[in-house]
Amino acid sequence: MGAVVGTLTMQTRQRQPSRDKVDDELEMTMVCHRPEGLEQLEAQTNFTKQELQVLYRGFKNECPSGVVNEETFKHIYAQFFPHGDASTYAHYLFNAFDTRNNGSIKFEDFVMGLSTLLRGTVREKLEWTFYLYDINRDGFINKEEMTEIVRAIYDMMGKYTYPALKGDVPKQHVDAFFVKMDKNKDGVVTLEEFVIACQEDENMMRSMQLFENVM
Amino acid sequence: MAAGVAAWLPFARAAAIGWMPVANLPMPVAPSNKNKHQDELIILNVSGRRFQTWRNTLDRYPDTLLGSSEKEFFFNEETREYFFDRDPDVFRSILNFYRTGKLHYPRYECISAYDEELAFFGIIPEIISDCCYEEYKDRKRENVERLMDDLEDNKDSKLPNMTFRETMWRAFENPHTSTMALVFYYVTGFFIAISVITNVVETVPCGYMPNQRDIPCGERYTEAFFCMDTACVMIFTVEYLMRLFAAPSRYRFMRSVMSIIDVVAILPYYIGLVMTNNEDVSGAFVTLRVFRVFRIFKFSRHSQGLRILGYTLKSCASELGFLLFSLTMAIIIFATVMFYAEKGSSSSKFTSIPASFWYTIVTMTTLGYGDMVPKTIAGKIFGSICSLSGVLVIALPVPVIVSNFSRIYHQNQRADKRRAQKVQKARLSRMRITKSGSSSAFPHSKRNGLNQSLELTGSLEEDQQLKKTTSLLESQHHHLLHCLEKTTNHEFVDERLYEQGYLQTALQNFPSQSPSLSSEEGITGTCCSRRTKKSMQPLSATHTHSHTHNLQELSALHIQCGEQQPLNTSRSSLNLMSDESGSLNCKSSGLVTTAIISIPTPPSNNYRASPDAPPPPNPDAPPLPNTGNDVVKISAL
Numbered sequence: 001m002g003a004v005v006g007t008l009t010m011q012t013r014q015r016q017p018s019r020d021k022v023d024d025e026l027e028m029t030m031v032c033h034r035p036e037g038l039e040q041l042e043a044q045t046n047f048t049k050q051e052l053q054v055l056y057r058g059f060k061n062e063c064p065s066g067v068v069n070e071e072t073f074k075h076i077y078a079q080f081f082p083h084g085d086a087s088t089y090a091h092y093l094f095n096a097f098d099t100r101n102n103g104s105i106k107f108e109d110f111v112m113g114l115s116t117l118l119r120g121t122v123r124e125k126l127e128w129t130f131y132l133y134d135i136n137r138d139g140f141i142n143k144e145e146m147t148e149i150v151r152a153i154y155d156m157m158g159k160y161t162y163p164a165l166k167g168d169v170p171k172q173h174v175d176a177f178f179v180k181m182d183k184n185k186d187g188v189v190t191l192e193e194f195v196i197a198c199q200e201d202e203n204m205m206r207s208m209q210l211f212e213n214v215m
Numbered sequence: 216m217a218a219g220v221a222a223w224l225p226f227a228r229a230a231a232i233g234w235m236p237v238a239n240l241p242m243p244v245a246p247s248n249k250n251k252h253q254d255e256l257i258i259l260n261v262s263g264r265r266f267q268t269w270r271n272t273l274d275r276y277p278d279t280l281l282g283s284s285e286k287e288f289f290f291n292e293e294t295r296e297y298f299f300d301r302d303p304d305v306f307r308s309i310l311n312f313y314r315t316g317k318l319h320y321p322r323y324e325c326i327s328a329y330d331e332e333l334a335f336f337g338i339i340p341e342i343i344s345d346c347c348y349e350e351y352k353d354r355k356r357e358n359v360e361r362l363m364d365d366l367e368d369n370k371d372s373k374l375p376n377m378t379f380r381e382t383m384w385r386a387f388e389n390p391h392t393s394t395m396a397l398v399f400y401y402v403t404g405f406f407i408a409i410s411v412i413t414n415v416v417e418t419v420p421c422g423y424m425p426n427q428r429d430i431p432c433g434e435r436y437t438e439a440f441f442c443m444d445t446a447c448v449m450i451f452t453v454e455y456l457m458r459l460f461a462a463p464s465r466y467r468f469m470r471s472v473m474s475i476i477d478v479v480a481i482l483p484y485y486i487g488l489v490m491t492n493n494e495d496v497s498g499a500f501v502t503l504r505v506f507r508v509f510r511i512f513k514f515s516r517h518s519q520g521l522r523i524l525g526y527t528l529k530s531c532a533s534e535l536g537f538l539l540f541s542l543t544m545a546i547i548i549f550a551t552v553m554f555y556a557e558k559g560s561s562s563s564k565f566t567s568i569p570a571s572f573w574y575t576i577v578t579m580t581t582l583g584y585g586d587m588v589p590k591t592i593a594g595k596i597f598g599s600i601c602s603l604s605g606v607l608v609i610a611l612p613v614p615v616i617v618s619n620f621s622r623i624y625h626q627n628q629r630a631d632k633r634r635a636q637k638v639q640k641a642r643l644s645r646m647r648i649t650k651s652g653s654s655s656a657f658p659h660s661k662r663n664g665l666n667q668s669l670e671l672t673g674s675l676e677e678d679q680q681l682k683k684t685t686s687l688l689e690s691q692h693h694h695l696l697h698c699l700e701k702t703t704n705h706e707f708v709d710e711r712l713y714e715q716g717y718l719q720t721a722l723q724n725f726p727s728q729s730p731s732l733s734s735e736e737g738i739t740g741t742c743c744s745r746r747t748k749k750s751m752q753p754l755s756a757t758h759t760h761s762h763t764h765n766l767q768e769l770s771a772l773h774i775q776c777g778e779q780q781p782l783n784t785s786r787s788s789l790n791l792m793s794d795e796s797g798s799l800n801c802k803s804s805g806l807v808t809t810a811i812i813s814i815p816t817p818p819s820n821n822y823r824a825s826p827d828a829p830p831p832p833n834p835d836a837p838p839l840p841n842t843g844n845d846v847v848k849i850s851a852l
Contacts, residue, residue, distance in 0.1 A: 058222020117229040
């Protein structure tokens with residue numbers, strides 16, 4: 001008889017451990033952050049009020065707590081690249097947006113970054129890109145850092161590409177470009193070298209203009 | 216791409232600036248949002264209740280009614296709002312779908328009303344989110360079953376052109392369909408009962424014979440009982456033969472349980488007829504008469520509950536088997552113990568262990584006949600332990616059977632098992648559909664877009680048509696993916712095509728002598744014939760080729776390539792399995808400033824194992840700086 005009762009209660013016992021985990025997660029999301037006023041943001045960035053409104057609506061939709069952590073950031077970015085693995089590149093992007101290095105992006109950081117990318121001068125955009133490539137923030141891009149970035153970009157392509165990715169394609173890719181950028185052949189690319197190399201490349205300049213009307 | 220992140224698309228596109236410095240090729244032109252109006256609120260009036268939302272929210276799903284231009288049909292000019300004469304409660308869920316990207320099914324809604332609304336607004340039910348999907352599927356299945364039951368009731372009306380055989384079979388299976396069937400049903404039931412009663416009464420002692428001995432009625436009224444038996448068996452035989460005749464699948468009918476019971480019920484009689492009145496076999500003959508009692512199982516055709524009971528026992532056979540096993544273990548243990556405990560006492564009934572089995576069983580089932588009792592003290596102690604544990608062991612089967620019975624008896628429980636299997640499979644397939652849908656959208660649209668651009672004489676309407684099918688959001692997303700392709704100089708392809716291509720290379724390298732050059736080893740240079748000749752030598756070891764004939768082909772092809780004014784269509788024809796795969800497609804130098812060398816594989820039919828499919832080329836060499844206008848990119852076919 002007791003065995004029967006035992007078997008009946010065993011089913012309910014398994015459901016309990018999961019409840020604790022949910023409680024923990026609930027506590028974490030209670031942290032909330034509200035951005036500064038609209039006028040302040042408008043002054044600090046190059047966006048109009050309406051654009052800021054649209055941006056904030058999208059931001060708040062995905063991150064109701066007001067801050068983006070790296071996981072959410074990676075998840076959002078991965079939605080745009082269903083074929084491959086966008087997490088590495090998203091990681092570098094996250095670090096580039098997270099100027100204060102505290103592991104989360106607030107709306108202000110987000111908007112500042114976007115303002116540079118979309119409405120900034122060419123110099124500002126190039127500086128931002130340099131900042132993105134310089135993973136360890138030492139002011140120089142060496143070959144390994146560039147290979148990391150390029151590898152992350154190739155990861156986003158995924159497996160099913162044409163022509164198929166065989167061999168170390170990112171490395172070859174980097175070899176060509178590094179040679180172009182490193183003018184004094186000292187093994188690292190400084191900000192000035194980077195800016196000059198990019199400005200010489202007409203294609204790149206043209207491509208930069210491409211994202212003017214993104215908003 | 217989920218609609219919720221549509222708002223982040225500008226961010227993703229802006230982040231693409233990070234690819235620019237390392238891009239191989241120039242970026243494609245961005246889709247222009249000519250109709251870039253300020254985001255406006257639109258009012259949706261659903262049976263008087265006004266809903267408001269941004270226009271962009273509705274544009275997220277362009278293949279639904281609200282997301283496409285179909286809603287213009289419902290636009291009311293005077294009030295400047297869209298009026299829908301539908302259920303506002305259900306519309307709430309539908310509008311939330313646009314807002315959050317998740318479609319929920321409210322429990323209080325009727326399933327058919329919900330389905331109708333979804334169909335009206337052009338939303339497929341498969342995208343109901345996981346939290347509500349099971350509920351939806353359950354209700355839907357219940358509804359379908361209910362409809363089917365109604366249908367079956369109606370179906371019993373006779374179809375016009377059923378053969379006699381089919382009519383008979385239907386009459387046997389559903390006795391309430393016609394009067395004849397009902398009569399037959401009752402007659403057979405009556406005779407089953409008669410047969411069983413005669414079997415029972417046969418053995419009752421009735422009356423005294425002159426020699427003062429009770430004899431059973433069967434022996435007294437032998438002829439009467441024999442006549443009854445014959446009559447019953449005749450009826451049963453006729454019934455069996457008729458069923459056999461009417462059965463749609465005779466083999467299957469003969470294997471079914473009910474027909475086996477029928478056969479077993481009537482066989483003893485015939486065997487008895489055949490057998491002679493031999494003394495040796497009459498003993499066996501008497502045993503056979505026992506099988507006549509199986510006629511009582513024929514009642515299960517008449518009783519639903521009996522069938523369910525049989526099904527229950529069959530389904531919990533494993534549990535019962537296990538219990539029997541544990542019971543056997545306990546019996547053996549206690550029997551052994553009792554035997555050795557009582558061994559010492561004199562005139563003990565416990566003569567052997569198998570003899571103790573009887574005591575153990577009687578004690579454990581708390582029967583306690585008392586024909587065997589332990590006499591020693593040890594025996595009594597163990598005997599009491601035995602009876603106490605017996606209570607526990609016997610109580611175990613009861614809940615098992617009861618729970619199984621109720622589990623089977625209720626309709627929902629049966630649907631549970633079905634549901635568990637189907638939901639898992641359906642869920643996986645749904646996930647696969649949505650995943651492959653999103654990831655294959657880009658290669659598909661690429662193909663479509665390129666096919667369109669192929670037709671240089673395409674009319675304006677086609678362009679507009681193309682634009683209509685892809686929303687601005689989608690075109691921007693595709694532009695982003697296009698930029699990524701340009702950056703890495705590789706393209707996205709469908710999973711299927713990739714695998715096909717893989718198979719092609721496997722097939723090709725094996726039988727055919729295709730001269731495939733690999734420029735991975737860093738062949739830098741133009742694809743002029745001189746260079747290729749040189750490079751072929753070191754590679755001939757690794758690749759199966761070395762015909763000078765091929766070299767000539769190559770050079771001929773190079774010349775050909777230089778003359779052609781190429782179209783920017785290499786990708787499209789590569790993806791298509793067309794007959795023109797024989798011709799090389801070259802990209803003009805004007806379009807690329809950085810030359811990429813790829814491998815010229817002569818695509819003539821002799822070299823390919825499967826002539827109807829283009830073999831995939833090998834990977835590209837690393838990109839070169841500008842080498843001038845005479846550099847030609849050859850995309851091998």
